[in-house]
Amino acid sequence: MFASLEQAVTLAEPEGHIRAFVDEGKQMRLLLLDYRSKMKGQETGEGKARQLLYVDKLLSAFPQPAPTENAVSKNLPDPLSERELDILRLIAIGRSNQEIAEMLVIAVSTVKTHINNLYGKLGTNRRTEAIAIARELGLLAD
Structure with missing residues (x-):
């Protein structure tokens, strides 16, 4: 590959x-x-x-990506950060916390912190719900 x-x-x-x-x-x-x-x-x-x-x-x-239109979406009272969006996208394609940590060159505990933060912002505590909500809000492509 x-x-x-x-x-x-x-x-x-x-x-x-x-x-x-x-x-x-x-x-x-x-x-x-x-x-x-x-x-x-x-x-x-x-x-x-x-x-x-x-x-x-x-x-x-590589330049750090600028916040996207979705990151500043008015649909969320507390918009997701670019890093939270990166992690959400990786969750959506089925990556584990360990894989995400390796890909983004951060600690697994940092991945967990970002996931908990994005769960709070999306009002859920499950990966599948977070993905579904993010798709509804237009934060993830279908």
């Missing part, structure tokens, strides 16, 4: 190319997050460890 991306990272890493990845935008960022998560689950030799550091460097070069 990641063969082309792995080849691109392998070729770009020695030269330190960053812009080629960043210019591809949000989809590349998400792809790199998935790739990083996959890499962390594998045994790493020196080459893989160097690649992992390079992928981290690439991810840190």
Whole structure:
């Protein structure tokens, strides 16, 4: 699944190319997050460890997304933060807390805190309800 991306990272890493990845935008960022998560689950030799550091460097070069129209939606008394929206999107595609933490490079406890905050803002305490409410409010695509 990641063969082309792995080849691109392998070729770009020695030269330190960053812009080629960043210019591809949000989809590349998400792809790199998935790739990083996959890499962390594998045994790493020196080459893989160097690649992992390079992928981290690439991810840190992406601009932080500006709050979306949905994040400032008047439908919620307390709008979701961009990070809460990121986590909600990952929950909606079935990611576990551990996977979310690895993808966003944060602690599992931080993921849980964000989830509890978004549950409070959405008025629920279940993932499935949070997803359904978020879809009704237009915070998630169907």
